[in-house]
Amino acid sequence: PISGEQKINSASLDIDSEDISEAIKMQVSQSGGTNKICNSVGAYGLQGWIPAGDIERLNGEEQKINLISGRAFSLPAGAALESDAVAAPIRLTASVSYTLSAVIKHNDCYGSLQLISGSGNILAQIDAGGSGGSWQKYETAFAVTESDIAGDFTIRLRSENGSFVIGDLLLNEGSQTTWSACPGEVDSATMTMSQFGITIRQENAKTKTVIDSAGTRVINIENEETDQAEDVAAQYTKDGVEAKSLIAREQVAAGRVRMISFSDKQMAAWIINSDSEVDL
16 A cells, blocks of 8 residues: 555545645544344334333334334323343443434323333433424433443333324444344335244235244235234144145145045045055
């Protein structure tokens, strides 16, 4: 490399001096790592959270316009939502600075957002609320000490009154407040993936495939918008495979096995053994 060569990588560079040696001023924007909060906007239900009250998850047009994630938690008056330290632990490092941030809707309501150490100390707190229906970003910076990491960290959301709506919840190393999902989480129109499982939507077939700790199941989604229970077409669990409905009505051939359906409840199967056929 050329002697004295320097590389400058900056979002802002101002030159305002006759003396070039004093002319360069770099303005660094925000820095940070990744979100420390699992399922921070409710994309995977309330998995990883312990609710107290009727918590609602919002992902309508208003959330998509005002939030990067397009999702938010809505807490009615007196409700609370706390991260599950066992199912979704929050891991922080001593002697490191962090920023806790969220986008909160002012809807004639008041509430709070807290980060609490294992010893019960409140390391960071955001109090928010006000009149009108506007959205506003809140953030607070803090540092973690050796005594703070002795136990589990938890995030606690609480509504004092009204409908407290919180989206783009982020706990990040450094100063970054632009929301991003926890590592390993993917949330799209056709697939969601996290430590809690995988869901794949097949719109053409009107089904979705769910793979999680309960097993693998295919769910009919034609009536998904209603409040009815999941219509499981087939599932595989630790107890085996269970077909909820008969799909193929033609003959099925697999190696030496042949099967054919007579009705929804009757089926015949046989094995080809050399030149003879053995009915089952």
